[in-house]
Amino acid sequence: MQAATLRTHARSQVAVSALGLGCAQMGNLYRVTTYAEALGAFQAARDAGIRYFDTAPFYGFTRSERRLGTMLTELPRDEYSVSTKVGRVMTPDPTVGPEEDGYIAPLPFRPVYDYTYDGVMRSFEASQQRLGILRPDLLYVHDIGRVTHGDRQAHYWDQLNAGGGFDALVRLRTEGAVKAIGLGVNEWEVVAEALDVADLDICMLAGRYTLLEQGSLGLMDTCARRGVGIVVAGVFNSGILAGGNQFNYGDASPEIVARVDRLRAVCAAENVPLQAAALQFPLAHPATLAVVSGARTAEQVRANVAWFEEPIPSGFWNRLKASGLISEDAPVPA
Numbered sequence: 001m002q003a004a005t006l007r008t009h010a011r012s013q014v015a016v017s018a019l020g021l022g023c024a025q026m027g028n029l030y031r032v033t034t035y036a037e038a039l040g041a042f043q044a045a046r047d048a049g050i051r052y053f054d055t056a057p058f059y060g061f062t063r064s065e066r067r068l069g070t071m072l073t074e075l076p077r078d079e080y081s082v083s084t085k086v087g088r089v090m091t092p093d094p095t096v097g098p099e100e101d102g103y104i105a106p107l108p109f110r111p112v113y114d115y116t117y118d119g120v121m122r123s124f125e126a127s128q129q130r131l132g133i134l135r136p137d138l139l140y141v142h143d144i145g146r147v148t149h150g151d152r153q154a155h156y157w158d159q160l161n162a163g164g165g166f167d168a169l170v171r172l173r174t175e176g177a178v179k180a181i182g183l184g185v186n187e188w189e190v191v192a193e194a195l196d197v198a199d200l201d202i203c204m205l206a207g208r209y210t211l212l213e214q215g216s217l218g219l220m221d222t223c224a225r226r227g228v229g230i231v232v233a234g235v236f237n238s239g240i241l242a243g244g245n246q247f248n249y250g251d252a253s254p255e256i257v258a259r260v261d262r263l264r265a266v267c268a269a270e271n272v273p274l275q276a277a278a279l280q281f282p283l284a285h286p287a288t289l290a291v292v293s294g295a296r297t298a299e300q301v302r303a304n305v306a307w308f309e310e311p312i313p314s315g316f317w318n319r320l321k322a323s324g325l326i327s328e329d330a331p332v333p334a
Contacts, residue, residue: 001283003305004049009229009289012180012201014137016081018283019308020052021045021301022233022294026067027060028104029294035067037297042071044298048305051075054204054233054292055131056085056142056184057123061096061106062130069131083138083204083231084131085184086123086165089114102249115144115156117164124172135177139169140184140204144194147187157193166198173201186234186248188216191223200228202289207234207248209285211263211278212241212256214327220287229289232282236293241278259325266319275303276310281317284331 003019026038045053053072055064065084072080093110100106114123120141128134144160146153159165169181180201183191188208194200203223208216209232223230236242240252240260247256260274267274282288291308295301317332326332 001280001309002049003308004051006051007289009180009202011227012229014081014180014202014229014289016052016231016290017050018290019048019050019279019305020054020231020290020292021050022292023053023055023064023068024059025294025296026055027058027064028106029059030102030104032104033296038067039071040298041295041301042068043074044301045295046075048301050301050305051080052082052290052292053080054083054184054231056140057090057127057130058085058088058101058111058142060103061100061109061111062090063103063107065127065130066107069133072131072133077133081137082131082133083140083184084127084136085140085142086120086127086169087115087142087144088112089119089123090126113149113156115141115159115163115165117168119159120165120168121172124168124177135179137178138180138182138202139172139178140182141165141169141194142184143186144183145185145187145190148185161197170199180229182228188219192219195222195226195228202229202231204231204233204292206232207237209282209288210235210237210241211274211281211326212237212247212259214330217327217330220285224285224287228287230285230287231290231292232288233292235278235282235291236275237278242275262323263320263325266316266323266325270313270316270319272312272316273307273310276307276312277316277320279304279308280310280312280333281326281330284333286331 182203
């Protein structure tokens with residue numbers, strides 16, 4: 001499949017390119033990304049036909065939204081889709097340090113968790129202004145879940161559910177301020193819980209349905225049956241599938257390293273780049289609407305596009321299943 005292939009979610013009619021650009025690096029994730037580098041990545045994505053861009057207030061403490069909003073003026077509004085997120089209200093704070101939450105030189109706005117009705121509406125309005133866009137296409141609830149909040153999860157879930165956060169999302173969709181609503185999370189379990197209480201359209205799931213792990217396969221199947229789209233992010237599992245040694249934002253365990261070594265061995269035997277397999281695998285599931293990958297530079301964008309479009313023989317996927325490296329029930333690319 002081509003990166004520029006447009007795929008439309010039936011229910012919401014949101015149209016996204018099969019490969020999207022994740023914009024956390026525009027916020028100086030882990031190291032400084034110059035504006036020139038960020039603009040180069042955006043322009044390379046544009047030139048490749050990528051027309052889906054994902055950001056969040058949290059990325060660089062508003063830096064990513066500000067940068068992306070400026071860049072998107074290069075495209076007619078009807079030629080792209082953009083998603084942003086709610087759940088943190090960015091509050092002016094002069095004590096923000098030189099590095100916080102993985103972001104280098106974050107802007108002086110402290111993220112404060114707030115999933116209430118008012119918190120969602122305040123966050124959305126601020127994002128509109130930073131992006132310079134009245135109607136972003138998708139709005140995700142960012143980082144709700146037990147891994148993020150620990151014993152505070154019940155408190156924040158109550159804000160989202162009983163406290164009206166979900167109601168605010170539905171209002172924004174009903175009024176046409178956004179086309180689709182959902183969650184943007186690293187935990188598939190909380191998506192399953194949300195589907196029981198909220199009328200969601202599209203969810204972003206980072207790192208949980210990948211070449212390395214398919215524990216969320218049951219959820220993916222449920223979403224396909226119910227017409228809920230999934231945008232798969234984090235396909236490299238924090239870098240371990242792209243040549244790094246990080247998994248799920250930390251050092252990979254020996255067990256994970258050994259599993260990746262086995263995947264790499266099959267890739268080498270079939271002459272398939274591991275990165276290509278990682279980018280292409282999730283898109284085969286009928287619930288998957290798009291795959292989003294972050295990139296810091298134009299060169300990284302072009303590499304992702306090349307891997308995404310790399311021809312992979314069908315026998316490769318069969319070999320992975322026969323080796324027990326992907327679930328026997330997981331759909332694979334044709």
